[in-house]
Amino acid sequence: MPGFPVLSQLLHFLLYPRFIRSLSEIDTRFHVDDTCNGCGICNQVCPADNIRIIDNKPVWQHHCLFCLACINLCPKEAIQLEEKHRNKRRYHNPSVPLKKLIQIQSAFDSPSDQYYG
Numbered sequence: 001m002p003g004f005p006v007l008s009q010l011l012h013f014l015l016y017p018r019f020i021r022s023l024s025e026i027d028t029r030f031h032v033d034d035t036c037n038g039c040g041i042c043n044q045v046c047p048a049d050n051i052r053i054i055d056n057k058p059v060w061q062h063h064c065l066f067c068l069a070c071i072n073l074c075p076k077e078a079i080q081l082e083e084k085h086r087n088k089r090r091y092h093n094p095s096v097p098l099k100k101l102i103q104i105q106s107a108f109d110s111p112s113d114q115y116y117g
């Protein structure tokens with residue numbers, strides 16, 4: 001269909017940046033509850049260097065990749081996406097021990113630079 005690629009490119013041009021922006025700020029929907037003990041594992045597993053530990057609690061920096069590693073790997077299950085997700089099961093890949101994942105993440109200085117320059 002002639003014209004479709006142009007329309008498609010136009011929609012991509014108009015909508016994609018908005019989509020990426022909304023994704024990166026999706027962490028505004030995360031919150032941490034009182035069971036957090038400040039261990040810092042969420043900070044260590046985040047591939048986007050998107051979590052700072054401030055006053056023993058994670059604070060998200062709004063360049064999230066929405067990988068959900070922080071939510072799934074928090075040992076206290078203290079991070080909730082939304083209240084309705086509390087007590088939902090977390091996924092841990094049995095082939096990738098937490099220690100190994102932290103080693104891999106720490107091999108990168110500032111991984112977020114790869115995605116956000």
Ligand code: SF4
Nearest residue numbers: 036037039040042074
């Ligand atoms: S991994 Fe969980 S318990 Fe540890 S600092 Fe992050 S939110 Fe708190």
Ligand code: SF4
Nearest residue numbers: 046064065067068070
């Ligand atoms: S671990 Fe994943 S979901 Fe959590 S803040 Fe980092 S990029 Fe976002």
